[in-house]
Amino acid sequence: MEIVSTAHAHGGIQGVYRHASSATSTAMTFSVFVPAHASGAKLPVLWYLSGLSCTHANVTEKGEYRRLCAELGIILVAPDTSPRGDQVPDDPDGAYDFGLGAGFYVDATTSPFTAHYRMWTYITDELPRLIADEFPADMGAQGIFGHSMGGHGALTAALGMPGRYRSVSAFAPIVAPGQVPWGKKALGGYLGPDEATWRAHDAVAMIEDGARVPDLLVDQGMADQFLAEQLKPELLSAACEAAGIPLTLRMQPGYDHSYYFVSTFMEDHLRWHAERLRG
Amino acid sequence: MEIVSTAHAHGGIQGVYRHASSATSTAMTFSVFVPAHASGAKLPVLWYLSGLSCTHANVTEKGEYRRLCAELGIILVAPDTSPRGDQVPDDPDGAYDFGLGAGFYVDATTSPFTAHYRMWTYITDELPRLIADEFPADMGAQGIFGHSMGGHGALTAALGMPGRYRSVSAFAPIVAPGQVPWGKKALGGYLGPDEATWRAHDAVAMIEDGARVPDLLVDQGMADQFLAEQLKPELLSAACEAAGIPLTLRMQPGYDHSYYFVSTFMEDHLRWHAERLRG
Numbered sequence: 001m002e003i004v005s006t007a008h009a010h011g012g013i014q015g016v017y018r019h020a021s022s023a024t025s026t027a028m029t030f031s032v033f034v035p036a037h038a039s040g041a042k043l044p045v046l047w048y049l050s051g052l053s054c055t056h057a058n059v060t061e062k063g064e065y066r067r068l069c070a071e072l073g074i075i076l077v078a079p080d081t082s083p084r085g086d087q088v089p090d091d092p093d094g095a096y097d098f099g100l101g102a103g104f105y106v107d108a109t110t111s112p113f114t115a116h117y118r119m120w121t122y123i124t125d126e127l128p129r130l131i132a133d134e135f136p137a138d139m140g141a142q143g144i145f146g147h148s149m150g151g152h153g154a155l156t157a158a159l160g161m162p163g164r165y166r167s168v169s170a171f172a173p174i175v176a177p178g179q180v181p182w183g184k185k186a187l188g189g190y191l192g193p194d195e196a197t198w199r200a201h202d203a204v205a206m207i208e209d210g211a212r213v214p215d216l217l218v219d220q221g222m223a224d225q226f227l228a229e230q231l232k233p234e235l236l237s238a239a240c241e242a243a244g245i246p247l248t249l250r251m252q253p254g255y256d257h258s259y260y261f262v263s264t265f266m267e268d269h270l271r272w273h274a275e276r277l278r279g
Numbered sequence: 280m281e282i283v284s285t286a287h288a289h290g291g292i293q294g295v296y297r298h299a300s301s302a303t304s305t306a307m308t309f310s311v312f313v314p315a316h317a318s319g320a321k322l323p324v325l326w327y328l329s330g331l332s333c334t335h336a337n338v339t340e341k342g343e344y345r346r347l348c349a350e351l352g353i354i355l356v357a358p359d360t361s362p363r364g365d366q367v368p369d370d371p372d373g374a375y376d377f378g379l380g381a382g383f384y385v386d387a388t389t390s391p392f393t394a395h396y397r398m399w400t401y402i403t404d405e406l407p408r409l410i411a412d413e414f415p416a417d418m419g420a421q422g423i424f425g426h427s428m429g430g431h432g433a434l435t436a437a438l439g440m441p442g443r444y445r446s447v448s449a450f451a452p453i454v455a456p457g458q459v460p461w462g463k464k465a466l467g468g469y470l471g472p473d474e475a476t477w478r479a480h481d482a483v484a485m486i487e488d489g490a491r492v493p494d495l496l497v498d499q500g501m502a503d504q505f506l507a508e509q510l511k512p513e514l515l516s517a518a519c520e521a522a523g524i525p526l527t528l529r530m531q532p533g534y535d536h537s538y539y540f541v542s543t544f545m546e547d548h549l550r551w552h553a554e555r556l557r558g
Contacts (some may be wrong), residue, residue, distance in 0.1 A: 008502070061341050064346070221287075
């Protein structure tokens, strides 16, 4: 693991790191904030998965999480959203919603994507092992959250790996990729046309198929331009109700899809996770 | 005034605006955060001046000021750092420390800069009138702060316009431009070789020449790469001590010159200003 940069922030260290990933067969960059802590202490780890077109940098610069992570004693890890590099195939039209910056947190099974687009393995297996090795991380106390496509990633990771994450939340998540344009394009592109294979990466379908989390916090801006066509929180609400999953869904009047929205409600999410990670 | 964008954030509105400036004879872009407030209420106004190479966007995205401005009921205005546009002369070598992004908050008197580089008039006269007209601003309760070159701008504005600002603070300011490479290049370039003309835009020289502020908060990172050569807070400390100006100078171990530093201490500065603006 190579240090790209480190800076003091809110009493801790905000770092950016790079490593050669065996999952994606590329270099991968991620950021980690480690609060000040007693020597030898291990801290809970909160995973933040980012949305379409983002890298680790968006939430690192705009997420406003460090003050609270420092107060609550939580490590925050922000991975990239796809493999990167000249050898990595992209959307044929260079669209923002597939390929580079749009890995959708799945392991691709189709050509030419399967060689590098293995974000599920990267996020749930390879990077956690690296974090455990390189940082003062209590891997028995992990939570996960994310924004938009990263909300999809957080929900599906928590539903797909029961017991791995003690807490899960999302900002404006894609809750049912199999039913919306972004998700149909991505899951079809990475997993192929058999929609049955998509269900293991679709939070609403996973819940319908029996997956469970203890509880769930979702914030959604009501002025979000993607709300009606791509996000459809009502589908998550119905699935959770049918499954008996306690969902706290907060529709926020006036808020859009941007980091102005994410940073506004970041504190509530961090406290939600802290209660479950440290409690 | 044209609205570039607005977004809900922390209960208020973060906007970006553009207008045709008569001071700079260019279009100028700036951001304003207006907290939620009672209809008809006027709120104190805090000016944030940015550093070399920045626009309004750096602090708007990375400054982490909205939560506290919302809590304290303060409008924050972030102007650009220079005129912009194809017609605006730049540093002949395209350097980051002169010309575009480096207006140094002075009215240039030299050719070819005098036509557009009139940031002193813009910041202290034209933009305040626009803010008073367009926003719910109590112009009798103004404060000013800034980072690096913007710290220089804040200090010189407060020292140069006694009674205008109720509060002043700075992050890693250039305190004595007449004595450091950045400042010598900029003041020489904009004001010409007669160093006597520089003293009205040099905080330490202004204090030596009798200018006063009631008190002053400065944070400075001790791992700041520009500390020894460009920033020299010890010169401000000596000038304030000789003049009897109460200076709170906090040397922060480990912190660099970045927005990780600025955002860490943003809350302390906003509370400093709030006490003086609302008290």
